[in-house]
Amino acid sequence: MQEISDKTDEELVVLTLEDQDNFLYLVRRYEPRLFRYVSRISNVSRDEAEDILQDVFIKVYKNLNGFDPELKFSSWIYRITHNEVISNYRKYKNKVKVMSFDKDTEFIKSLADEFDIEQDLNLVELKDKVLNILNKMSIKYRDVLVLRFLESKSYREISDILKKPEGTVATLINRAKKEFLKILDKEQNHE
């Protein structure tokens, strides 16, 4: 017999509606991913990220009957998370000035590759550089870069998360890239 933890997201939604204890499996499955996502797009501390996540999961639970099975569950839960971060952004944005990705070398490398940042920099320097640029970007551009290059979401998924047409998503990603390169150029000219 199939273990509950092996079931698909959509099956877990149905099971949760029958027995709320099954929601634990969804929370366990998505908590690390969403925690990472929240940290990457906002400047919040670990505790604040956990508070946001708690609100996110409670909203998800309350709205389980509103989940549209034609949508991927992951897109839906990322959308709720995105909205929660945006609505909390004003509250948190002045508290933590420096974004911290302790173990997020994957993200840094991914972005460094995408933007062809000097490979001779060591990881610490690279991380500083990328984080510095990201910190200077607006959240809407940072968000699409994170979704595309770190969360590896397709254009359709990003479209479902941000509730924007795919064409707009492509434009946003393009603009975010340009913004990133512009700041990178500025930084390099300063050095």
Next chain:
Amino acid sequence: MNRINKLAEKIIGEIKKEKIEPASRWRFVMKDSFFWGIFVLSVVIGGMAVSVILNTLLNNDWELYMELSGSLTKFVVITLPYFWLIFLGIFMLIAYINIMNTKKAYRQNFKFIVAGAIFASFLLGLTFYNLGLASSLDKSLIQKLPPRLHQIMDSRLGVWQSPDKGFLVGEIKSFDGVNLELVDFNGDTWQVVLGFDLDEFELLESLLQVNKKIRIKGELDTEKCNKCFSAFDVRPLDMMRGMIKKQLEKMPQQDFSGMMIKTKIGERF
């Protein structure tokens, strides 16, 4: 217990402690239906606005534009149905906001949605216009509004409120078969003398009745009194000229070559 499990347990504990339950499915169905309903309603109301716009534009006294305003451009600028265009714009905005709140509308391009809503309203407006809804709407709703509001809704009225130029608009207060008392949209009372024999124009009998709103073409008769006016041509204020024209065409004994209800004197124009 690791951090993930701790948070997961905390969330489940919170759900149980607060006795949180998933909202029922019908609530989401109702919410989506509500947005669709408002969208459809906005498009229908937009359609009504389009029908009035069409009615206004198609019956815009084009044959009188030189006399009314001096040039075609000026006439168009003065008589465009701004109120209804703004009204249409507001309802298209409401339609857009509501459709964007439905489940998958965000996947569509903004321009397509707006163009689609306007196109649907236009088609409906065309249908409403052909069914005569614009005239009925004008007659039953707009005509009953206070004159000031009426003037805002129908920008053409300002053009007709020019007695110096030979145009007058207002509501009949009394009529004895030859003389009528008319209160214009500024509240002034006018003594109007019909410059033609009413017996020759059966249709005007139904038009020239107390409380009916009419437009008059003629000239000031200041020799008689300050607010005296001679009428050469009378037409209804509401937009039923298409219907009137059809009726006039059924009257072969008279010559109604133009859109105007011509009078013997009126043919001088």
